[in-house]
Amino acid sequence: MVFLRSEHGRDAVNSLWVYDIAQNVERKLVDPRSLLSDTDDIPAAERARRERLRETTSGITAYSSSEMGNHIAFALAGQLFFTDVATATTRTFDAPGPIIDPRISPDGTMIAWSTGAMIYCINVLSSDTTVIAGSLESPEEHVTWGLADFIAAEEFDRSHGLWWLADNSGLIVERCDESSVQQWWISDPANPQKEPISQRYPAAGTPNAEVSLFLSDLNGALTEINWPKQDYEYLLNVRCSSDSQPIISVSSRDQKVFVHYTLAGTTLTTLATLHDDAFLEVIPGQPIIHNNNVISVLDDVPTDTRAIAMNGSCFSPQGLQVHSVISVTDTYVDVIASYDSTLREIVRVDYAGTATHLTVGGISSATSEVEVGSDFYRVVVQSRLESHSRTFELWLNGSPIHVFDNLAETPAITPNVYQLETGPQRVKTAVLFPTDHQMGSKALPILMRPYSGPHGAQVLDGALTYVEDQWYADQGFVVVIADGRGTPGRGPLWDKSIHLDFVTAVLADQVTAIRDVASHFPDDVDASRVGIMGWSFGGYLSALAVMQEPDVFHAAVAGAPVTDWTLYDTAYTERYLGNPNSDPQVYQHNSLFQRAAKLSRPLMLIHGLADDNVVSAHTLKLSSELLAHRKDHTVLPLSGVTHMTPQEVVAENLMFLSVEFLKQHLNESRTSI
Template identity: 45%
Template sequence: MSESFPRLHARTRRFTLGVPRAFTVAPDGARIVFLRTKGGCDPVTCLWEFDVASGAERLIADPRVIAADEENLPPEERARRERSRESAGGIVAYSTDAAVTTAAFALSGGLYVVDLRTRSVRHLRTPGPVVDPRLSPTGVHVGYVTGGAFHIQDLEDEVDHTLARPESSEVTYGLAEFIAAEEMDRMRGYWWSPSGDAVLVERADESPVERWHIADPANPAKPATEQRYPAAGTPNAKVELFVLTLAGGRVPVPFDDEYLVNATWDDHGLSIITMTRDQRTMRLFDVDPETGTSSLVREDTDPAWLDVVTGVPAHLSDGSLVWVTSLDGGRRLVVGDQPVTPASLQVRDVVGVNGDTVLFRASGEPTEIALWAYKDGRITLVSPQDSGVYSGQTAGGTLVITGQTLDGEGAVTRVSHHGRHVGHITSHAERHGLDLRVSLIRAGERELATAVIFPSGHVPGSAKLPVLMDPYGGPHAQRVLAASGAYLTSQWFADQGFAVVVADGRGTPGRGPEFERAILHDLATPVLDDQVDALHGAAARFPDDLDLSRVGIRGWSFGGYLAALAVLRRPDVFHAAVAGAPVTDWRLYDTCYTERYLGQPSEGHYDASSLFADAEKLERPLLLIHGLADDNVVAAHTLRLSSALLAAGRPHSVLPLSGVTHMTPQEVVAENLLLLQVDFLNKALS
């Protein structure tokens, strides 16, 4: 008997296991290093290499052969994986030297270096558990963090040197602070110089940040975990930068702004990006590593906020700056001081610069993300013409493109060399076995990108089905994409007898800055109005198939907030809700995310976007779900809303998940959560 979808969905970590990822192309284009598990249900990630000439793959490092204890992770590494939403185990990250002949990785707190030519793996001795090892470009040294101290080790004589020791238990050197990792997509805290003789290192002092305590009520003998959490309006960690030389030098690199967004150190010099606390001004500086003095290269401003775009700054071979900025209603690629993409093409990120070629992702149609290249004043579509979601890497004439379409099953990775297709890097992902019935439409007065999913056996017009809205609906994330993997859970819910509607309203990316900035100072009204608008637009498109007298809504994180908001404020439209890990009071969420949209709590925009004042309005079934170990959206959000509902005399259900974080990676929990939601919705909408 085959496994049920919920069980398979949980076991495969949402069908991500077995998919190749984290590609590094050698400078000559002859080899591609990547990560992948051996099977679609295997959670142990291995390091692999693809030979471009022969198309052959070879296993470089297998954690099971190394016999490392995957359960013995340092807490900093567990936190890093939670911030990056890493659900697999084994070798989940690696670095290489510039020549891509050596790789380094951490495994269960141990430091390992592998010669990619011979596949010989060395376990290097360290004074403590290792976090984020990174090879110098020359491959002579490897840097890493242990116990908050920044170390380097010489790979020839294996002598270890401590370049920076924390002055207290609240200080770390070389690690990204919580806000950088959670909200700015910066997972690193140090950057090697091209010559490998110096490192730019972040010093993060968390002593100003408020202490919170994450308890495990199911295990009262276990002490609560203390966490520094920068809630909106409260102090952030104090971040400083230093250039540390291998000879023992220490040069401060001062900056005045609140946030360190990113840093790069390439053949054209050392650069840093900083941003003010209100996120309306972003500055790019060139830094002299000898003195630490900086010079302003450019300053971007926006009356609402500025977006952090990964992959910049970068430089062409002649030193021309590669940047992304909002201009004339679009998010545009800038080379030098000139925009090189039209305002109609929304640039998502820069995935790489190779010589004079800039590889970037962008959307003309918001449900599609294509791969483009800029060179010599022209932009060229690199990914296939098929509608889909694509990414890639390039070097030495070799191009790796990973993409997913609505018609295909799972991601496909193609390799070409100087324009000639040479093969595929195999995916071992499990087949989901669903018959996708997804229609992408534009719904409502704002023509919102909307997906309507019917049961696989549904005959159009044969019956009106109860409706399940399945949004995220908030900024920084997009649900409606021309990619089959985006709808697997939604299709399973549809196969339980629902017409599922997924809509991206104002605030979601893909349609340009104006559409995203419509939620400024109000995270509730525009996003909820757009869900209602999309629902009615879908019903107008399929009038004989959607029963608007039975409408449920489910979501997680911001989607959970939106689900609870829907039944509290629009019970005339929504008849039941499942709210998973919802943000119920924005004062309890972090500084960078919340202040970007609502400003400081003293400015008066928080109450209108929070849920507590709406508690007495509840008249529909509401199920609240929350992991008690969640350190991102802490369980206090759900507990305080439940208390407000109880005080108002409003019945509701609460499902606490002991030991579960924001990701819910545990198989049994993930499987049963789907089943319990269906049961709740069936009863509520019957």
């Protein structure tokens, strides 16, 4: 059993470890610092891939293992490494680079990787290298091979662009041509000697990259796999399994139609077609073909349940909302699911529809089961509201047999969380008071800390979720987090209630949460002083709140906000708001620009100037609109910072500056709602 772990809680460098089941011992298999002196010197394409994954660690951040788990491939600083687990030996190859996302064959004898412009394959035993795709002499401009395209990585949770066939005979590889995608530039104003970085960014309503698939043998003979790309331009996923033919999943641009194909040779056969009048969501781990049956997750409209289905017929219990599929066997399907949106439980559902909870309460995730003889192994990760740490366990046949050493630091803060349901929608809401607050002693200002957008649940039954929130509470606030309409885990109708409108329901649920929390804690909450702060979608919501509802929200800090949805990417934006070329009024309704003249409350805008997801133009254009209307506001540009803020000093100082801004302006506000 191999896994990644750093030396301690303040070490960001991951090493490769192995747990020896027979000897019941964990030992370090590969220390990246013993291989290279500088493990952070990574290729630009790998850096971009990690940004899409929101990866903040270094060292060995990902690896690929053979089917038996006895051989490992990984990249380090653009070089290729191979580890034999049994002998605990690691070696490198003189391979063409930079090495990006190496993938080892199921039998462990070959490794394929992308350099960006090309795909190579190396024989582990002979070190013979073969060009699979691309040309060193005549590289195609704006074309990548073997990498997940930007939209797939950012919006469809797909991080790979090449897949081994289960019989080791070849690969399925992605070709991405960004020639038709508009060119933007990411500059570094603090370092004017640096050239801007070119980025092909598919903003809503503009052309996407042209993505195609090819089947390659081990000699690099390529045959294109054709599907009607004019109807289905998004490649959602490719699944290669020893249990079935490869499954290729594609989507229409509006994401109202998904098609799953099986692949025989280079011929595609339709396995299933899904349709929804609003939009469809990608559910990880499916579809799967097992014993000639198609196991998938469908939206069961009559019961408002995201359910497990066999051959199109739903069989899991009503109200059990499925988040992902983790294992399929002859007798059951294991899923991450819950009846309550604050939970993520491992649930086993047999084909008669009976559900058994393998974990109860808390937040759980798990790997697929690995069959060894008659035994089934998996890794389970759990966190709970009453615990300061996550547990990492190895399970055998449904029961834990080993708890991995968790070397993470224990937070110095203990979250004290009240969970409520607010308003007629029964919005899941978390409330945190300062650690030293005596209930009934004084009324404190409210700090709303929302994300409250698609895929962004925050009110969860895990203490680590709330550590940062408790820190803000300890600065003298009542922190309130409300997972309003559009957040996951409440069923398809809840998800789709924000279709074409990010304003009305989303903002109304925040307002209702404030009023209900104030009513529930009348002696402890001062609703005449309400601040709101968030990042990304939460930043959009924070700026929207003070513009749209100034009588309720009295100051806002908006980090990396989307301010105009025509500046955000195609897949995410068009899924929820349609295409701006055909629905311009929808985009106008959801834009902050048209509300700039309404601003009457203090607003701080924070944005990383190196952000390639929500580009800094969002904040700069909104600032220009506010200036045009003579609206006072604060802009904090962050040089060299992307959509994440992994730099510890930057992140810490942002927290203090945000608190100072909110305290200053909330102390000036005494307007009751």
